[in-house]
Amino acid sequence: MIKLILFFSLFANLCLFILLNKKKIKNFFYKKNITTVSIEFIHPIFKHKIINSETKFPLDLHVSKMILVHDKDYNVKGLITDYETWILSLMSKISPNIFEFGTCSGKTTYIMALNSPPQAKIKTITLNESQASKLVMSKGENKIAFKNIKNESSYNQFMFSNTDCENKIEISYENSIDLNIENLKNKYDLIFIDGGHTYSIIKNDSEKALQMVKKNGYIFWHDYIPGKTSTKDVYKYLNYLSKKIKIFHIKDTNMCFYKKD
Numbered sequence: 001m002i003k004l005i006l007f008f009s010l011f012a013n014l015c016l017f018i019l020l021n022k023k024k025i026k027n028f029f030y031k032k033n034i035t036t037v038s039i040e041f042i043h044p045i046f047k048h049k050i051i052n053s054e055t056k057f058p059l060d061l062h063v064s065k066m067i068l069v070h071d072k073d074y075n076v077k078g079l080i081t082d083y084e085t086w087i088l089s090l091m092s093k094i095s096p097n098i099f100e101f102g103t104c105s106g107k108t109t110y111i112m113a114l115n116s117p118p119q120a121k122i123k124t125i126t127l128n129e130s131q132a133s134k135l136v137m138s139k140g141e142n143k144i145a146f147k148n149i150k151n152e153s154s155y156n157q158f159m160f161s162n163t164d165c166e167n168k169i170e171i172s173y174e175n176s177i178d179l180n181i182e183n184l185k186n187k188y189d190l191i192f193i194d195g196g197h198t199y200s201i202i203k204n205d206s207e208k209a210l211q212m213v214k215k216n217g218y219i220f221w222h223d224y225i226p227g228k229t230s231t232k233d234v235y236k237y238l239n240y241l242s243k244k245i246k247i248f249h250i251k252d253t254n255m256c257f258y259k260k261d
């Protein structure tokens with residue numbers, strides 16, 4: 001009997017330990033190849049006012065236009081966090097030409113339009129319901145990522161629809177695999193990749209973005225998450241790509257970035 005109690009208490013402690021250290025355990029098993037940096041490393045726009053050795057305050061430059069989309073209540077798909085949204089909003093301030101892979105509800109498109117310079121142009125591509133329904137999964141693709149593409153391609157109205165900044169945005173319903181980039185090369189200051197999360201799509205979008213980004217321009221990827229099944233190909237591909245080009249993971253986010261020298 002004592003042995004049984006001992007066994008159960010050991011088992012309960014083990015479960016509790018796993019629960020409390022889920023993130024650390026995942027990070028241990030899914031080794032990150034990519035160095036994590038704080039936001040100050042991305043661009044001088046993120047530099048803070050130093051108050052003392054422990055405290056930083058934001059600068060006026062850090063004020064941005066934000067929207068709070070309460071994920072539980074609003075039932076909007078594909079959302080990025082508020083901190084990630086704010087990082088994109090500051091990057092938009094210094095980016096007159098922006099390209100986005102994956103519009104979904106248009107939340108990130110709207111944020112980039114709200115914060116970019118007045119003459120800025122934003123092109124965003126996405127799939128509509130009918131295009132997504134015709135997609136055929138190739139052998140070996142991630143089933144959950146594929147299912148998510150279908151699920152997230154359901155919008156024909158966007159958060160930026162009928163707003164003052166809608167005229168900055170060009171939305172195109174097209175499969176990024178078929179995107180012709182001949183006239184888009186070296187054009188963009190900022191590219192945000194958050195489209196399909198299967199290996200073939202993340203590879204296609206990244207390879208195209210690397211040609212589309214300008215000198216000194218930036219590419220940001222979403223969903224670099226160790227151990228999450230639906231985004232495992234983003235993690236795998238970025239780890240692979242980071243051996244060829246300098247990619248950094250941004251602390252406290254699921255985002256990575258690359259700056260073209």
Ligand SMILES: C[S@@+](CC[C@H](N)C(=O)[O-])C[C@H]1O[C@@H](n2cnc3c(N)ncnc32)[C@H](O)[C@@H]1O
Pocket residue numbers: 077078079080101102103104105106107108109125126127128149152153154174175176177194195196197201
């Ligand atoms: C995660 S959501 C984007 C979320 C959005 N960036 C936001 O934060 O508000 C993914 C989007 O990528 C689009 N998408 C998936 N695969 C695509 C492909 N091959 N070509 C174009 N768009 C694609 C989907 O239609 C969906 O709108």
